[in-house]
Amino acid sequence: MPRNPEIKKVLVIGSGPIVIGQAAEFDYAGTQACRSLKEEGVEVVLLNSNPATIMTDKDIADEVYIEPLTVEVLERLIETTKPDSVLPTLGGQAGLNLAMELADSGFLETHQVRLIGTTPETIKKAEDRQEFKDTMEKIGEPCAASLVVHDVEAGVAFADEIGYPVVLRPAYTLGGSGGGIAKNEEELVEILQNGLRLSRVGEVLVERCIAGWKEIEYEVMRDGNGNVITVCNMENIDPVGVHTGDSIVVAPSQTLGDKEYQMLRSAALNIIDELQITGGCNVQFALHPENFEYCVIEVNPRVSRSSALASKATGYPIAKVAAKIALGYTLDEIPNAITGKTYASFEPMLDYCVVKLPRLPFDKFISAKRTLTTQMKATGEVMSICTSFEGALMKAIRSLEQHVDSLLSMDFSGQTDEELVERLHRVDDRRIYVIAEALRRGISYDVIHEITRIDKWFIDKIAILTEMEGRLKTEPLTGELLAEAKRMEFPDAVIGRLTERAEREIKYLRDKYDIHVAFKMVDTCAAEFAAETPYYYSCFGSENEAVGEKTRKKVLVLGSGPIRIGQGIEFDFCSVHSTWAFAEAGYETIIINNNPETVSTDFDIADKLYFEPLTPEDVENVVELEKPDGAVVQFGGQTAIGLTEALLKMGVPIFGTSARDVDAAEDRELFDRILEECCIPRPAGHTVYTCEEAIAAANELGYPVLVRPSYVLGGQGMQIAINDQDVTEFIGVINRIAQEHPILVDKYLRGKEIEVDAVCDGEEVLIPGIMEHIERAGIHSGDSISVYPAMSLADRTKRVIEEYTRRLARALHVRGLINIQFIVSNDEVYVIEVNPRSSRTVPYISKVTGIPIVKLATQVMIGKAIKELGFAPGLQPEADYVAVKMPVFSFEKIRGADIGLGPEMKSTGECLGIADTFNEALYKAFLGAGIRLPRTKKMIITVKDADKLEAADIARRFEALGYKIYATKGTAKVLNEKGVKAIRTGKLEQESPNLLDLILEHDIDLVIDTPNQGAAKSHDGFVIRRNAIETGVNVLTAIDTARALVTSLENREEGLTLIDIATVRSRGAYAGGSV
């Protein structure tokens, strides 16, 4: 079937800000799909509120709207841009829900817009619990006994009937928000109440608990002609009970025979056929480990995190093919881009093993519960490929960048056997290390399997690894043993530790025994056909098939690894743009990265892709083969920067700013000297190594002080200390993480925080714009609301900032990007941090100014001057509109995490509001972040003393908007004194109705709760904030955010103006400039 000629203009809906359960995978899918549509001559309109994405580039779509994902915006956009079709299946659950609302309301029909990809009927059948169940029953596909309930009583009654434990799944939520397993009535009531509230339609599925069964997924595709194929199947090592996003997943399935494999495959195809899906779909099954019984757990009628994983695991571009199918093509008409010879109507065959590990945020949320449940908690993931499972697992572990490089990295050797067995019952992120320790102790496979329900095949594989540890410790390191250890992907460093040798010695021995890495190709077809796409993974003991021959200059671009808080999708944006810029400049580009969710690991971004861990040893293997002319580390976040030293040792030059200058920015003494030379003030501070030194420094500076480790990203470990006890505690925390670098203690200044990204060619500096934070200093820049252009700065101050930027960039000999954070306090400009590399704000400032910063930085790195690139140096003229970047958090997903904002970053994503006025931009940004107020017009205010006066002013404004205000004793007193009617309400321990009761009654819109700084955080405050978050109440923990919100609500306007970001042009560019 050729493509439908009636489809000329398609609106693609993105997934919005990155939150847990909806991450970079949708940027990957959306970008691939948009390119696939444009390839067919279709005009693409894109809607996504997330400015850090590649899909919102003007090169990707024809019209780009970075606007809130709301029904109103979507309707407005359809009216103004007049697409003939909407493609909603690429934007995750958010996009799908939005499109469904428009379909339900009849808006699409009225405007003669069709949903392509999959029809509303199909989406309903798959997403609506009851309809899904009925459909499955009709075609004889079993589901676990279940009932859809709309109230708690019905849930309790049904659970009594089928018996505990039961699983609860709210309908229409992301990443299983609000779901869980209840073992008794008490737990059931708690989870169910919450789930009913979170569900868009107020319904929750209560079902028979099949925890402990094998969890198997199939990624399937279907075209309009009814042709169906399976792209990949995957087996979760963690049995049913752990969200697949938090599970260790292997592809293809390992413990299924052909009978089980084909039984589930046929079931998946039956289902997709019955649902009449056109495009990609994910089907999850639970398979009884001891017979052929199975249940369909869930169907996602869209691309998903799993489909991104399946695409990267097999090389089959699911989103690209899904987009072509949406246009009407059939699978046998779509060429397989990897082989260039065959067609999309085949099933990929793997000749390797793929392991995915989740990247969990417990290093950021120390107080959070580490238990893994059906509610996803991972912020990102890593994938690895090897010819053996052992090798793939080892590679995945060291890809995580969580100070782990083997199964020995989490030490449980101090536990007794009984404690270990007890620990096996805990389903958390450390379980695999506990299993390894149990195996070292000789605890039997049976015992481990009985408790964990993990298949013995996987337990045996872990045992093979622990046995190898033992052999390395006890046996002479022969060539044979070393070869075997390398075949299992033991890093040289680990072999060194186990054999009491230096890492370099292991490398020397490898050379001596001729043990070399080989690169194999991911070709979708297990070598049956010659492939054209150079997508490689490494293994040992094999023949190499990657050719390192050199025809042009070569650049190695280091990716940023898994998405985590503090290092998100923005670095992938930068890596990809840099890769494109190098390609344009005639370079052969090589990417190393291990994140399956990203655009950078798509098969056609770089000339060559190495899907590998980002450790010095793994990078060196690629370097030895490819011999690049240089490497780029500026764009890959801390991951890439961390590899600089290793690259230099390998003899690879670094493009752009030299490593010495990067160090100078991080090394306190060197940096102080530079600031002094440049006559730039900074808050007083000291570099210390011990707790005693830190306390002495703090007392000399005077509290409050900022305590932080050097060389970190996202403010990890950064805290504001108000007394000696705080300092002692924080230093303890910092030293718990392996810390080779000194600790910084700075005077904490409470002023306006300003941020600048700039490009420097060593001489001239180009500053696209100055961004101002709404929250005063003390809150991590990634968690602050950022406004461009800076609204409250005097011109004189702007000139000072421009000048300081120029001086610093020159002094640090920056070639490429630099990010500087300033504090403006009493009209004085201080520098607080300089990072000579790309930052989180680069994609956003590029888009709102129309200046392609990464491209410019890349060109500068290879020797071009800014003036040659069509731009006048200096601070660029301000744009005609205002852009507000708003952080977005995923607190409701992480039980037990403290949501109070501070110097350590906690947000998972961001969205943008862009408009002609500040107020409208701010309102859009709040909307985009999901803050839709007012609803009940009731709020709680409880603030620390320092904020009380400002809180009174804010409260008055809320009151004027019709808000009823509840406040705790101290806060209420001040508010009442200032003439604001505030109802005094008891804290937690006080009698009802206290604050908690109010929150749990779901009658509160908003909580403003500013916690005290320092370690002595009130337990009450924590409980209030947690409960508010978990009941879906908006909570603001900074007084400045609260003021911004009230301002936005006061100026709320009905008709929003939508701005096509693709038409934004830099006003500073020369006419006819080369960029």
Place this chain on the structure above:
Amino acid sequence: MKAFLILEDGTVFSGTAIGSPREIISEIVFNTSMTGYLEVLTDPSYAGQAVVMTYPLIGNYGICHEDMESDRPWADGFLVRELSRMPSNFRSRDTIQHFLLEHDIPGIAGIDTRALTKLLRERGTMNGMITTREYSSLEEILPKIREYTPGNVVERVTCREKHVLMGDGFRVALMDFGAKRNIARSLNQRGCQVTVYPAYTKAEEILADEPDGIMLSNGPGDPKECTEIITELKKLYRTDIPTFAICLGHQLMALATGADTYKLKYGHRGGNHPVKDLETGRVYISSQNHGYVVDETSLDESVARPAFVNVNDGTNEGLSYVGKNLFTVQFHPEACPGPRDSAYLFDRFLKMMEVRKHA
């Protein structure tokens, strides 16, 4: 113990000996299925060939005897990258290591199967020797390796005696050229009573039993070597008994009706090949195992027309015979291993028998 695979072009792969220490010469072919190694080993179509599995982890779920496609393994040898030391599956009763030993089949583990597969893809299917001897000079053995041909393997694999698999529906005569069990099982499951005939049974004998339908099975080797069988098929062709043929049966019927076959460079062996039904335009993912194929250019349009085509390389995957109750496919609707998407063809066969019965 070390073991070697010596290919006819002189390439040597080394690994660890598994199974029997016996030295063998065979035709080396690769299979890309990720599951179903036991079905592959016991598929009689592999007689005269040694199989390389491209999926690197083999033996994970052990040996589940009920998955065997015949009563013994037929492959001459088995070449894998890694054998699981501890299979895990609720049905597993044995390890592949022990199974190979028991049936005296040699093999090698630890081979770079991808490198080997690429070689076979680029140079075409080759003969090879699996041995645990270290030859100092290849010159003396290479001619011997090159000389090898599988010969008339159908004779080896077909059943010795006619036997009946009971059923209360249509009576189907199954000509066993090396039939996989699931062909008869698929018919049985649809109620058919299946009478299995040795490959060299005369057409007259079959026709005398007055079957409702005739099923020609898969089997090993070069179809052109089966001259006696082709002679009998010519007679069956002249009847109007509904006939369905798979793989070798398909090739033999084509030869019996004047078409030609040729050997593919490296064959189709795996569970992911797309075949298109030319009548409906639908594409099915099929299980495949064939080294020979019917030459479409040799078809007499008035006798047979292409019914299925391979989407990957455009080779013939099935024929429908003009004016006859006869259709044949190159792929394996009986699956095992592989996708069951084309099982509907057995229903089509039943329909043909039904139509004829009511005619």
